Amino acid sequence: MLIDVGFVAANTSRTRAYLAALERHDLLPTWTLLLDDESPAAMPGQAGSAVVRSSSPDHRAQCWSEVDFDPNAPLEPWIQRLGLDYSVAGSRNINAAAVVDLIARSEPSVFIYSGYGGALLRNDVLETGKKFLHVHGGYLPDYKGSTTNYYSLLSEGMLGASALFLTAEIDSGPVLARRRFPPPAERTEIDHIYDASARAHVLVDTLSAYRERGEWRFELADNRGGTTYYIIHPVLKHLAILGNASVS
């Protein structure tokens, strides 16, 4: 178990990728806050109906070591099975006053952050004094913003993931670790499987290094510059999925 590291966890496929990776590598958090409520409404980042998993050669590749997880496994029973200390927020909104209060009064000084798609942390959360460790789905600083792995797949034939501490400026906080990944065998599963596994891989790298060193070190302290991308248009997303270009 990690000392002084908590987990803010939305009910998404990415949270499940993280939890599977944390369990696999014994990097479990001291306290988890589930960002969920009773509403049945679907949220961005949820896999919806079960994602069809194909048996893939990627399962044997080291870079895809975190690809084996169930994107729809029920979260609370899983957390209970692991014996983790946790609370359910009663809200899906990271910026809700009650959620901010729970975080502010909690013990950990660093939180692994796995939120709902499109949700940005506002000043109230950032000013609790906690650090929020987020893994961006893209190689920083070149690919900031949204759905960046599809853009990098089209431009450079690769995916990326970068761990950083969140600041007020999107994707511009200091980078702890970052990594490039080759195109996966099943590009139709990027949204809920491969993007999440790439992030989980870099999360494991970051937390393992922290546990070994006892401190956070930065691969790229000055993360300014780069290009900000917005949600990719479906036509371009299809070209990235259908394409076969890869880094030579």
Added chain:
Amino acid sequence: MNYPYSANNRLHEPHAYMYSPYGGEAFVQSYVADRIERLLRLSASTGTDCTAAEARAHAVLHRLLGVEDGFPISRLAVSLSTLDVSEEFVGQVVFPATFPNVEPVKTVALLDALLNSFLDYSPESGDGSTALQWLERLLQRFEVSKKLRARYLPGFRKGEGADDDVGLYQQFALVLALAYAHRQELQYLSALLKVNDLLLSLPIAAHAECGGGHALVLAIAVEMHAVRRLAQQQGVSLNVD
């Protein structure tokens, strides 16, 4: 398979494009078919008069994308052949005095400056980098709200005024087309696809009322040329001709 992104009036029902479903090659072909059908219908009702700026844009795009590079795709060649081609127009480039602005900015004036800048764009010029700065800011506003407002307040975060001036979207599409033709940056192409989805989702009368149909023809021609080229680079078989 139907192409859904222009099926409903996107001024009334903006699309967020989040976690878009996968539809395979059939989806991409449906996009091609939908674009051609809607554009040909629109072109049939567009007058023959073309502004000097549009004629200049046509010339610039031909020069940048080159007949040898297959611009325009053959199914749009007839629609483009009715547009004038001329290098004569030189417009004024007047951006707000500061970035970000300390006074309200009229969007039509900003788009004029952007269009005129990209008609004579050079990456080394001061005007060129200013244009990119302002384009990035306007693109951010559009991407966040899927709308263009008549004015933007100091700081260029909050907009005010009408958001249904079709002429603004037509001009924005042409600006994005020129920016992409110059710089080949995918965020411009992605935004161009969204703006063209919106424009083609509108009733034909909405275009006739404000003119500018030729700007949209040029913007679509650049978009489809770019998509075909990208598909070729990715090894994706795509029939656009």
